[in-house]
Amino acid sequence: MAQVSLRKIVKAYEGGVQAVKGIDLDIDDHEFVVLVGPSGCGKSTTLRMIAGLEEITSGDISIGGTVVNDIPPRDRDIAMVFQNYALYPHMSVYDNMAFGLMLRKFPKAEIDRRVKEAARILDITPLLDRKPKALSGGQRQRVAMGRAIVRDPKVFLFDEPLSNLDAKLRVQMRTEIKKVHQTVNTTTVYVTHDQVEAMTLADRVVVMNHGIIEQVGPPQELYHNPATKFVAGFIGSPSMNFIPAKVEQASGALRLHLPQGIVLDVPAARTARYQAHAGKDVLFGIRPEHLTDDKPTDKSNTAPITLKPDVIEPMGMETLVHFKLDGTEVSARLDPATPAAVGAPLSLIAHMDQMHLIDPTSDKVL
Amino acid sequence: MAADASTAPIMPSAPNSGRASSLQRLARRRSTIAVLMTIPLLVVLIGLVAYPAGYGIYLSTLNRRMTGFMEGEWLPNGLGNFEILFESETFWAVAWQSCIFAISAVILKALVGFWLAHMLHHIPAKGQRKWRGMLLVPWVIPPALSTLGWWWMFDPAYSSINWLFQVVGIPQVPWLGEKWWARLSIIIVNVWYGAPFFMIMYLAALKSVPEQLYEAAAIDGATSWQRLRYVTLPMMANIISITVLFSLIVTFANYDIVRVLTNGGPRDLTHVFASYAFQVGILSGNIPRGAAVSLFMFPILAICAFFVLRGVTRRNKEQM
Ligand SMILES: Nc1ncnc2c1ncn2[C@@H]1O[C@H](COP(=O)(O)OP(=O)(O)OP(=O)(O)O)[C@@H](O)[C@H]1O
Ligand SMILES: [Mg+2]
Numbered sequence: 163m164a165q166v167s168l169r170k171i172v173k174a175y176e177g178g179v180q181a182v183k184g185i186d187l188d189i190d191d192h193e194f195v196v197l198v199g200p201s202g203c204g205k206s207t208t209l210r211m212i213a214g215l216e217e218i219t220s221g222d223i224s225i226g227g228t229v230v231n232d233i234p235p236r237d238r239d240i241a242m243v244f245q246n247y248a249l250y251p252h253m254s255v256y257d258n259m260a261f262g263l264m265l266r267k268f269p270k271a272e273i274d275r276r277v278k279e280a281a282r283i284l285d286i287t288p289l290l291d292r293k294p295k296a297l298s299g300g301q302r303q304r305v306a307m308g309r310a311i312v313r314d315p316k317v318f319l320f321d322e323p324l325s326n327l328d329a330k331l332r333v334q335m336r337t338e339i340k341k342v343h344q345t346v347n348t349t350t351v352y353v354t355h356d357q358v359e360a361m362t363l364a365d366r367v368v369v370m371n372h373g374i375i376e377q378v379g380p381p382q383e384l385y386h387n388p389a390t391k392f393v394a395g396f397i398g399s400p401s402m403n404f405i406p407a408k409v410e411q412a413s414g415a416l417r418l419h420l421p422q423g424i425v426l427d428v429p430a431a432r433t434a435r436y437q438a439h440a441g442k443d444v445l446f447g448i449r450p451e452h453l454t455d456d457k458p459t460d461k462s463n464t465a466p467i468t469l470k471p472d473v474i475e476p477m478g479m480e481t482l483v484h485f486k487l488d489g490t491e492v493s494a495r496l497d498p499a500t501p502a503a504v505g506a507p508l509s510l511i512a513h514m515d516q517m518h519l520i521d522p523t524s525d526k527v528l
Numbered sequence: 529m530a531a532d533a534s535t536a537p538i539m540p541s542a543p544n545s546g547r548a549s550s551l552q553r554l555a556r557r558r559s560t561i562a563v564l565m566t567i568p569l570l571v572v573l574i575g576l577v578a579y580p581a582g583y584g585i586y587l588s589t590l591n592r593r594m595t596g597f598m599e600g601e602w603l604p605n606g607l608g609n610f611e612i613l614f615e616s617e618t619f620w621a622v623a624w625q626s627c628i629f630a631i632s633a634v635i636l637k638a639l640v641g642f643w644l645a646h647m648l649h650h651i652p653a654k655g656q657r658k659w660r661g662m663l664l665v666p667w668v669i670p671p672a673l674s675t676l677g678w679w680w681m682f683d684p685a686y687s688s689i690n691w692l693f694q695v696v697g698i699p700q701v702p703w704l705g706e707k708w709w710a711r712l713s714i715i716i717v718n719v720w721y722g723a724p725f726f727m728i729m730y731l732a733a734l735k736s737v738p739e740q741l742y743e744a745a746a747i748d749g750a751t752s753w754q755r756l757r758y759v760t761l762p763m764m765a766n767i768i769s770i771t772v773l774f775s776l777i778v779t780f781a782n783y784d785i786v787r788v789l790t791n792g793g794p795r796d797l798t799h800v801f802a803s804y805a806f807q808v809g810i811l812s813g814n815i816p817r818g819a820a821v822s823l824f825m826f827p828i829l830a831i832c833a834f835f836v837l838r839g840v841t842r843r844n845k846e847q848m
Contacts, residue, residue, distance in 0.1 A: 215743050236749040248740035252762040252843070261758070262748035293846050309748070 164226030164316040164349055165191050166212060171221035173207050173373075181207040183373040184221070194343050194350045198360035199370035199396070205353040206321055208370070212351060213319050214238050226316055236265075241310035242319040246326060247302045249294040249309075255281075256290040259308045273312075280308040283345060284338075300331045307339070311346060318343075320352040324359065336362060357397055361385070369393050386516075391445065391525040394518060400450050400482065403492045404520065407446035409439045418446055421488035426465040429514050436519055439528060447518035447527070450482065453494035456509045463515040468507050469494075483508070587819035598816060609820035618796055619804075623824065626800040629711065630780040633718045637779075638772055640719060641726020648727070649734045660731070667724035675788040678717045679704075682789070707797040710790050714798055717785050722778075726771055733767040734760070766840050773836040777829055801825050 166189040173182040182204040189195045197205045210216040212223055214235035222229050230238050241262070249258050256277055263273045281287045284304040294302055303323060310318055323339070324332045340363055343350055354360055360367045361381040369376040369384065369392070377389040381397075388394035395401045408419045409428075416428040416436055426446075428436060456466065469492070475482040476498060483502055485492045494510055502508050519528040554560055589606035591598040598608030613619040644663060648656055666674065681688045682703035690700050704710050737760060745755045761768070783802035786792060792799040792807055799807065801824060809818015 213743075213747060215746070235743075235746045236751070240747060242744070242747045244740050244744065246738075246740060248738065248744040250741060250744070250759065250762075252765075252846075261745075265749040265754060295846065309744075313748075 165189060166317055166349060166351065167222075167224050168208070168212075169222040169224075171208065171211060171223065172219045173204070173211060173216065174219045181373055182211070185370075185373075185375050187368060187375065187378065189349060189351065191349055192347050194352065194363060194365045195368060196352045196354060196360040196364035196366075197368045197370055198354055198357055199376075201355055203370045204373040205355070205370055209242075209319050209321055209351060209353045212317070213240055213242050239313075239316045240319055241313045241315040241317075242321065243303075243306045243310050243323045245322040247294075247306040249302060249305055251294050253293075254290065255286065255292050255294070255297070255305050255308075258294065258305055259312050262309065262313045276312040276314070277308075280311040283311065283342060284308050299327050300335060303327065303335055304338075307342065311342065314346075314348075316349065318348050318350040318352075320350065322354055323352075324354070325356070332359075339363060357399065361397070367397075369396060371396075388518070388527055390527060391447070391520045394447050394520070394527060398449055398451075400493055400495075402447050402449045402518070403453070403490075405446045405448075405487060405490050405492060406443065406522075407519075408443055409436060409441065409519070411440045416440060420446065421490070424467055424487075426467065426512055426514060428517070429463045431463075431515070432517070436528060439519065439521075443522060444528065445520040445522050447520055448512055449516065450493045450495045452513040452516040453492070453510055454513070455496045455500040456511050457497075463513065464511040465514050466509060467512050468509045470507055471502050471504050474502055474504060584819045584823060587816050588823055590816040592814050592816065594816060609817045612817065613820055613824075618799075619821070621797065622799045622801060622804045622821070625711065625798060626780060626825075627828075629715060629718075629782075629800055630776055633715045633722070633779050634772055634775050636715065636719045637722045637726050637775060638768065640723040641771075642730050644723065644727040645730035645734055648731055660728070663727060664724045666720050667722070667728075671721050672784045672788055674721065675717055675785050678713075678720075679789050682713055704790055705794060707794055710794060710798045714785055714789055717789060718779060718782060721785070722775060726775065729767055729771045730764065733764040737763045766843055769836045769839055773833055776832055780825055780829060 166187075168185055168187040171182055171185050172180070174180045185208065187195075197208060199205055207216060211218050212225075214230065214233065218231055222231060224230060225238060225240070250261065253261065259277045259280060260273045263276060268276075277290070278287070281290055284307060286301060286304050286308060289297060289301060289305070294305065297305065303326075306323070320339075324335050327335060336359055339352075343363075352359075352363060361384075364381055366378060367381055367384050368378045371392050376396075377384060377393045379387075384393060384397045388397060391404065395404070405420055410417045410419055414433075415430065416433050418426045418428060420426065453467070469485040469487070471483045472486050473484040475484070479498070481496045481498045481500065481502065483494050483496055485494070496502065496510075500508075520526070521528055587594075588609055589597050591608070597606040599605055600608040600611045603611045648659055648663070651659065680686060684690075684702065684705060687703065689703070693700060702709055703713050741759050741763070742755055745759050750758060780800075781802050782800060783806065786798060786800055786803040787806070790798045792803055796804075796807075801821060805818045805821040807818075808821055809815045
């Protein structure tokens, strides 16, 4: 087990594509870090550079304090789980898991002990004699994890390990992976484009976009205090509403002027923070879950807002309602009991203590 | 089939219309249609395989003038040709030479082909086509023609190879004049001619091995040799065994290279089954004995084919 650190990592593929544009990241011992971001943002490339499968154009990667730039994958003491599992089709499940240990010349008894132990943890003991062909997707996934576990490496690397599974199995295996990490406690770098996976699994989430790191932090931190518009929009589902607004000074307090004459009061606690932006155009960011039906609960830090629903989507435990605000799509998550009808004005409240203001030129959260 | 069984008892009760309708029914049966549809293939197989093979067996039982069966001294009547072959030193030498030639040529072709395929596989796609085309050339030229070229290069009077050797200071080699050198020459030409076939098959097989398996193996700790040993070779096992079998059959029955290069010489020491059969059957005019010689290839190849195909079937079941 070990820390991993990336220093100014750049990857340029031949042909000039800069997949990774100078990222810095420190991963602690035992930590579970998830790299998340849209397709093509350089997550896999970063992971593969840690694994040693991809050359580093510039920068340093160290594992356990040793710079590994020029060390081949087999000497880095890492294990990797691939998206399509990459099990050896000609070997039994047992041999697939034992292979890495066999190459490292472990004694037979030790190999056997470790394989059986991993099989027990992953609940695949009855499958040990089968060939990968005779396994289901979820079972293959477990074997691929078993192959990583038996090695007891310094670092686990996962590249979208769940994206080939159906939705239900994905949720199940997600829990499984979390359980396994709690058992073996190995430093883990996990790549996914699914923000739910990222939020549920990670100790810290690394949000990447266009080859750079947008923000690093624990899931709750990213959710509540996103640093950029990209992170604010990427984390959370459905994603945050961004509404053009103007900040106005009003006798010691600040107000937001939204389209269609909507005016919202900025909570007093935020006044100092936004004071410098008075009179400027900004983006008002609020998550759908913070735009709720007008229930007589604690009304502090809330502002009333009335809108006409465009589309209503009942989901069972909640109802998603979509509005149009001068060309901007806005959505809200409401109690299913709320009587909403398309075109009929609906009074909602905005939880202003959860609001964000974004500078539209720099896309930074203010 | 079940429908046929259930309708059968009804037939006797309608004797008049019975004939016509039972014919119709026969035509409609799935098995009948299946037989009809396989007839063209059966005709081809019978015409091109069964008939020549049967005729070959028949020929091998005749005497030299083909007026009756060849009598044997200790084998039954009709097997006299085989008896004579069993007792002939030349024949056993030919059998040995055929086996040595076929086995060593096939192994060398497989190794050279694999090596070439590996080299090709690792050059970028753009250059690959050009090289692949050039490396396939030996396989495309009719072997009788290219062997003639080789013969020229081996010829004691004009040998360009020997000339090169002389320049570098290596002693002259009697390429076709001494039995081991002559055997080697035949193998060299056969490998030159046949290796591209292995190359192209192995290249296709190499391309079908998923890159991620190599990556997984690299992370698991495999050196490049171990990747070859534990990933590439097992993944290619079927292609390797099928190409080896196929090549073994073709090489065993090789005729043109021996015929053109050495014509069996020196002193019949480089003959293989096919060229010896031709020598005995056509050139010396003993067609039945020539047929007997060529029949010897069959059991040897049949045994090889059995084991190779059994392995292929087993692996297919397990992995694909
Ligand atoms: N071998 C390559 N040669 C050239 N460009 C590449 C190569 N591999 C990846 N890229 C490019 O580098 C960028 C980052 O790719 P990468 O595979 O890291 O994305 P990703 O974040 O893993 O995306 P996804 O979620 O789709 O897997 C992409 O723009 C991609 O087109
Ligand atoms: Mg990827």
